[in-house]
Amino acid sequence: MLRYWKLIGIFTIIILSVGTYYVQAGLASNNYPDFSIQKISGDDKAVEDLTLITRYVSNNHSYGDYLKITREGSVYQSELSYMDRLTGLYIDSEIKRLQKDYRNFMRGKGESIPTFFENEEWLVHVGPFGIDYHETSFEVEMLDKNTKDVTSFQVNIPDKNYQYMNIQDVQMIQDELSIVTRNFYSGGPSQSDTEEFHVYRVDIGNQKIISDDVIYSNEGDYTGSEWTHLGEVNSYSSIGQEDYFVFRLDYVEQDDRADSSMHTRTEYIAYEYAANELVEIDLPDKLKGIENIVHVNGSTIYFIETKEEELQITAYHIENQELNTIDIQTTEEVYDMNYFPIVKNGNMYITNFGDEGANVLVIDTETEELLYEGKVESTDQQSFKDGYLDFNQIIVE
Amino acid sequence: MKNYLKLVDFELKRFINIYFVLIGLTIISQITGVILKSRDYLERANVAIYENSLSLEQFISQNGKLSIHQLLQTGWFMIPIALSAAALIFYCFLIWYRDWFGKNTFIYRLLMLPTARLNVFLAKATAIFLMVLGLVGIQLILLPIENTIFKSIIPVDLRMDMPLNEIINGAGYGYLQILIPNSFVQFLINYGIGFMMVFILFTSILFERSFRIKGIIFGIVYYFVAVTVFLFPIMAEIYWGFGYLYPSEIFVLEIILGLLITVFSIWLSNYLINQKVTV
Known part of the structure; x- marks a missing residue:
């Protein structure tokens, strides 16, 4: 045995030091409060x-x-x-739940809440979340929760001039899908850039786009000293059935003296899915502040x-x-x-x-x-x- | 088994002098580093407080308290570790080539031993593993000792104390975290990957020893193919962003791939060392 002292020595050092360290680390919790x-x-x-x-x-x-x-x-x-x-x-808890319950369907679909829709019968995904100008279609996948059948198809995006777009919400109304997106158009050298909210309605039966409606474009909002930014209001918090898509218009004013811009007020507009039209939201001035915390339910x-x-x-x-x-x-x-x-x-x-x-x-x-x-x-x-x-x-x- | 252990012991013996020098260097360099750097700081504190008449609080707000992390980021710590790592990587080659190019082609006797030739291969690998882990063990023993020295030099008001796992986790550039990860599973993964790489390298070396010039190409190709196969699931996720596999699935897949590649490497080496190797 004694002639193996090197082997035994090194082996003992490893077992004792590494062993002690990890046993200790396993017993002691971290020092965070x-x-x-x-x-x-x-x-x-x-x-x-x-x-x-x-x-x-x-x-x-x-x-x-x-x-x-x-x-x-x-x-x-x-x-x-x-x-x-x-x-x-x-990772978002809704996404975690979906990944646990529909493991195979959720593969490769990312973690963006707005691209999913779920009701009693269906789990729908429209992707990708971010679409840039050389992509021309939405990938739609629908899981029938009862039969576990998956229907998937592509629909071409009719509008071709966008720089990029993001999916903001997906809703299913009977046999139609409504896909709300925010699209960005670069304005060229002398024009300002434009942002638009679009609703693409898709007929599930024949897998075609029925309409591409611009629900808001900020093109006309630019007055030289004031313009708007479009923003969604918590489309990230829900994947279920919604009656309205609420978005905000943030008014920004150019401040020439300070050579900067200032966010002055915010207005809200709702889009009603079932009627396919905008609903005006008339708020008192005190709720047009920019720092309001807003939540839609x-x-x-x-x-x-x-x-x-x-x-x-x-x-x-x-x-x-x-x-x-x-x-x-x-x-x-x-x-x-x-x-x-x-x-x-x-x-x-x-x-x-x-x-x-x-x-x-x-x-x-x-x-x-x-x-x-x-x-x-x-x-x-x-x-x-x-x-x-x-x-x-x-x-x- | 006995033959294998004898061979491991024999392989250790052939490197033990240099190994002890590496350990000695690490101990001396790191402890010197702790003493010098701590004294430096204390000296600065003394000058600031007694000559420039700053208060203790002012000194701390300007310079911060000294933590052992600052010491771990110095060359006194990192150079001996890097040197030891480099020496062991270099020795992965030398452990084979010295048998061919040393005096009276020692490999001839090794391969003629009345034992399975695979034992020679495994013994060399084991010797490398033991020496790598031995150095990690020494570092783990050394850190608390260094912490004690640090505490004995720097008064409590001027230092930040922390337990061993935080010393390791917070060390600059995270180099200690790779050597001694937080969780034991991660430790097994890191060294599992490391040992797999050693097996792949050994197989490549045996390719070269078997087919010489042509073998160099075989060896290099084998090495890159093996590493690519191992990394493929992770690379595919990063480059194509499939997200098709869940993290836990990639984890399991990598374990299976790693084990397969290791077993295949050993099997291939067994074949080469028995059938193809030339002296």
Whole structure:
């Protein structure tokens, strides 16, 4: 045995050092702080199914990692098993669900929420998300959820002059598909560039385009000193049936003295899928501010803002043009801006991130009552001094 | 088995002197680095505080606290590691060619040993693996010692303390993270890939030893084909952006490909060393 000392020596060093290191690493959790959602008032049941995906970043940027926070506590991405870590916490939860339930259909279809549509019967994908000028068709794939049959076909895009376009939403109305896109046209040397929202309607039966309607073009908005930018309003948050596609016009004004441009006001317009026409949205001036947090759910547009240190939600109902304001009395002070809302099962869930943590609020949209108020708290008091939480997504299972 | 172990031990013995020199260099260089760089910093602190009459807080706000990460980014640390890596890669070639070109063509005796010739091949590979992992082990033992020295020189107010895994993970340019990854699975993957590459290289060398000039071409082609096959699923994803396979599927596919290539390389080497190799 003694003549093998080199072999045994090296072998022992490897086993002891590497073994000890990884056993220790396996036992000790990382040094990142743990977080959880703690109740201040209301019913804990309201946040039973709520998960926040965030990223904790230390102030000196020496580390940062994604984590999910629930009522019970938090789990960092680095604490997941190797296989789970491959998928990543930050991937959209709807996409994750679809990839799990329709694994084969979802192959190669990317992770862009606007390119998917789902109802009871169908899962539809229209791609690619970004189309540039040398591509001339939409790839449509439809999965019949009951029979598992996949229908796929290509439709030619009639308009050929775009520089590029992005798919903003896909809807299915009986045997038609409506594909909403935002198209960009470069204007040439003396003209300004143009942005347009288009709706392409596709007949599913004969797999052809029925119409290409420009629902808005900002070509005429340019006055020399003022122009508009088009933006969609949270088309990323839902893949289900929607009645309206809501978009915004951001007015920008040239400021000659400062040689810069300024965003002055915002207007909203809704496109009604079933009627294939635009619906005007008439808002009071105070809601035309640029810094409003806007969320669309069904036929309601929610504006979330801070008024005199209180949270104020204004709901605008597109079909009857009614406006109602909900004032929410919170125990804790809310942070101005940084509201991230979603509406699910009749409740609005709002997270509100600030320097010293984050507020979690659940509001019943029917009764307009605050069901729950809570706070993201850390096991370590230092956490919010040494670093900050970056919002990623809010999930209600 | 006994023959194989004897051969491994024999292969280790033939490189052990240089190996010890590499270890010695690493230890001396890194510890010197810790002492010099720490003293440097302390010296600057002393000058700032006693001669320029800054307060401790002012000094820290200007210079920051010293962390071992700053020491790990110096040549004192990285050069011996790079040197050791280069030496072992070089020795992957030498471990074969010294047997042919050394005095009285030693390979002749090795191949005539009353044992399967594959054992010679496997013993050489094992010796390389043991020496690579041995150096990693030494580095893992060395880091806490260096951390202790660092702490004994720099007073607590001026330094940032951290546990071993953070020392490794946060080190500059992430070089320690490749050598000693965070998770054990990643460790197995990194070294699994490394050892697969050694097997592929050995097969290429045996091609050359079998067919000489023509063999160089065979060897190079084999090496690139094997590496390309291994990387193909990842490259396909990156270049064509299919997204057709899910990450977990690519992971499993890569493991299977890696194992297949390794087994194939060993099988091919076995054939070459038994049937084709010339002395």
